[in-house]
Every structure is written in C-alpha cells, then in structure tokens.
Amino acid sequence: MTNMLSQLRRHSVVVADTGDLDAIRKFGPQDATTNPSLILKAVQSGGYDAVLDSLVKDVQVQSLSVDRAVEVISDRLIVAMGKEILALVPGRVSTEVDARLSFDSGASISKARQIIAHYEELGVGRERVLIKLAATWEGIRAAEALEKEGINCNLTLVFNFYQAQACAEAGVFLISPFVGRILDWYQNTNPELKFAPADEPGVQAVQRIYRYFRRHQYATLVMGASFRNVGEIKALAGCDRLTIAPALLTELADTQGELPAALFEEGDHESVPMTRLSEAQFRVQMKEDLMASGQLDAGIRGFEADQVKLEALLRGRLAD
Template identity: 65%
Template structure:
C-alpha cells in the first residue's frame, strides 16, 4: 500500500516548504517555497556558506557603500538558493520580495523585476519562478502589474476572504492561505474550543476559497500553507497545491491508510455564488479586512515576523562582509 504522501501526490501538487536540499531530494516534491524565515534558517545551518562567501567576495570587489552591498548580497543569496533548489525539483521555486516593501506597490514591483533579472542572468527562465508578495492591497496591485509582464506571483499571508477575492480579481497565478496560523489565532482567542482537523477554521477557509474560485471559474491556484498537523493536510487533499515542511512530509511518508480527495473542482454549486460581481474596490477591501479582526491581525504580524527575519539575515550578512573586509 502506498503511504499517505504518495497518495497525496495523486490529488494535489506537493510543494516543499523548505530550503533544505537534502529534504527536497528525499521527498521529491514538484515545487518548493522559500520565505525570509526559511532563508535565515538555511543560512544559519551553514549549508549555504560556500554560496554566501562567494557572493560576499564578489560584491566586496565592487567597493559599494555598505548598505548597497548588503542589499546586493541579500538579493543574490536569495536567488542563488532558489537556483540550488531548482536543480532538485522539476517545477518552480517561490522567491519572496522583502516584506518591508509590503505596503509599497512601486518598490515591490522594482524588487520583483530585479530578482527575476538575477534569475534570468543565471539562465533560469521566469517560467520556473513565482514571486512571493504579501497579500496587502499594495502587494496585490503589484502582482497584477507583474502578471501582465509574464512574472507569475504567489500571494502569501492569506488569512481573509477579501484577500483571496482581490487576488483572483487581479489575475494572480497562485495564493497561499495560511491554515495553521489561523488555527493559532483561534486557539489563543478561544482556548476552551477543540477542533477536529477537518473543522479547523483554517481548513474551512481554504475550502471556502477553493470552491469560490472554481464556481466562478477563476484560474488562480490555491496552495494551502502553514500546516500544524497531518490531519489538516489530509482534510485538504485535492487542493491545487499544498506546501508542507519536512517534518510533516516525513510523517506523511511514514503513515499508511486510505486517502481520498476532500476537495474537488467538480463539487460545484455549494456556495451559490453570483456570477456578476464587481471587483472589490480599495475602500471595500480595507473595510472588509478591518472587519475581519483575525485576518488583519495575522497579516500584520506575519509581515512583521518576515521583516524581523530579513533584518536578522542582513545582520549576518553584515558580519560576514565586515569580517571579510578585515581579512
């Protein structure tokens, strides 16, 4: 009998949520995702030291101002790690724009174009890259423009339906609703409540979005993310894509039993969604996000967490750059 991971791959595209090359080789996912936290942990692990030192040496020779040098090293490192990952998977890697730009459309577009240009300079087609942006109003508008240029996007930190709807209306390639972080919020606010995996608020959110997209014919893909247990993953089998960390991939690989799709594009007509809906305006989006306390709080905290990890990464780069300078 196939294990649960093997069965899951029959119904959903499995995406590795890691920068660990050994784990990626072990679990043979289609795609992989990275974010500032994953990049930081990968650098701390030392597994990318040879790449980091090579980039630092190259940038040092250009004698750039320190701030500019750090930014250059950071961008090159993120792309170099993406290239390493792409050598181990047949599909795409998601590379995230600096979270500090989440509320700046123009700056997000510029950074995305720069990252794509670095990939292309290394011979990697943009068809193998997804640019990750936080699903703020500004991030969604940036993605809309990037998509028109053939730069496909992964809108991350999805916690509320307004974000998902706006992404689909903007023609975004893929969204990442955060299942586990939604559960974290509900557990904190309602500690007395227990949930079966299939009844968790995050699981229900993904199901709502998935059926909404399919019923209205949106091509935007749904990729469940941020899982806390294998039960959540099983409850979303059949979702377009699922990005899973190595610990949970390992658990799925060790489990046997029958797995059946919980989501199906042919389920249809469970929401009775009207087909003639005007796109959300910025005012409507902001109002709906304000009314959704969980979504607004978790989006803000998610961005803050990624910002903090980016700062830590740059501190490590700074230490490396200065120690090399004095060598």
C-alpha cells in the same frame, strides 16, 4: 498499501515548504517555497556557505558602502538559493520580495523585476519562478502589474476570503492561504475551543476559497500553506497545491493508510456577487476581520524581523 505522501500526490501537487536542500532531495516535490524565515534558517544551517562565500567575495572587490553591499548580497543570495533548489525540483521556486515593501506597490514591482533579472542572469527563466508578495492591497496591485509582464506571482499571508477574491480578480497565478496561522488565532483567542481537522477555521477557509474560484472559473491556483498537523493536509487533499514543511512530509511518508481526496469542486457554494472589490471595500473587510488583519500584520512583521537578522548575519560575514 502505499504511504500517505504517495497517495497525496494523486490528489494535489506537493510543494516543499523549505530551503533545506537535503529535505528537497529526500521528498522530491514538484515545487518549493521559501520566505525570509526559511532563508534565514537555511543560511544558519551552513547548507549554503559556499554560495554565500562566493557572493561576499564578489562584493568585497567592489567599492560599495556596507549597507549597499548587504542589499546586493541579500538580493543575489535568495536568487542563488533559488537556483540551487531548482536543480532539484522540476517545477518552480517561490522567491519573496522584501516584506518591508509590502505597502509599496511601485517598490515591490521594481524589486520583483530585479529578482527576475538576477534569475535570468543565472540562466533561469521566469517561467520557473513565482514572486511572493504579501496579500496587502498594495501587494495585490503589484502582482496584477507583474502578471501582465509575464511574471507570475504567489500571494502569501492570505487569511480571509476577501484577500483571495481580490487576488483572483487581479489575475494572480497562485495564492497561499495560511491554514495553521488561522487556527493559531482562534486557539489563542478562545483557548477552550477544540477543532477536528476538517472543522478547523483555516481548513474551511481554504475550502470556501477553492470552491469559489472553481465555480467562477478563476485561473488562480489555491495552495494551502502553514500546516500544523497531518489532519489538516488530509482534509485538503484535492486542493490545487499544498506546501508542506519537512517534518510533516516525513510523517506522511512514514504513515501507511488510506488518504482519499477530500476537497472537490462540488459542494456548498455561497452566492457571492461577481462584483470587483474596490479598494475601500477591501480595506473595510480587512479592518473588520480582526483575525485576518492581525495575522497579516504579524506575518509581515515576522518576515521583516527575520530579514533584519539575515542582514545582520551578512554584515558579520562582510566584516570577517
């Protein structure tokens, strides 16, 4: 009998949710995802010291203000880290646009183009990169424009069906529903509630989205994210992709047992009208969904805070 990680690969594309190069080497995922929190953690670990030292040295010889120098290093750091990751995975790396731009379509598009240009300067083609954007109305519109330019996007911080629907209608490459953070909200709001993994609201949200996409033949891929336990992963085996943190990859790799596919295109389908969501409809649905609106806001704020911490770290390196 093989371990559960090996069996999971038969049903879903396994993606590493980390910037830790040692973990990526160990588990051999197809793709890897990063975000400001993971970038900060990886930099603090010292695993990218050589990359960072080189970038700081390059910037110090230029006549730049401290603020501009920090911005340049930050932009080039995430791309340099992405290139390091791509040397270890055969597929793609997701690189996130600054979360502070989540409500500015134009600025998000400009930053995404800049990220892709930096990758291409390093010899990395855009076909190996996914630009991560928060699934706000503005982020979805930015992704729609970028996809038309051949820049594929990963819409992150997806918490409800309407975000997913709008992303599919925009023709985005991939969405990342946050399974564990949906569960967090329900448990924080109703501590007495207990869920079996298959019955968790985040798991069921992904199931609904996946089946809706397949039923209506949207090309957008669904990648479950933000897992809290192996049970959630097992309940979504069969989803297009699953991005998994090293601790849970380790648990899967160390566990023997059967892991059959659990998510299929067939199943109960809601009869949802195929009418494109307007901006007003999207905003009303988000306003009325306290879980989705609250978690989206919290997610953006968290990524913003970690970006600020990263920039403080870079300022310290410049002052050394």
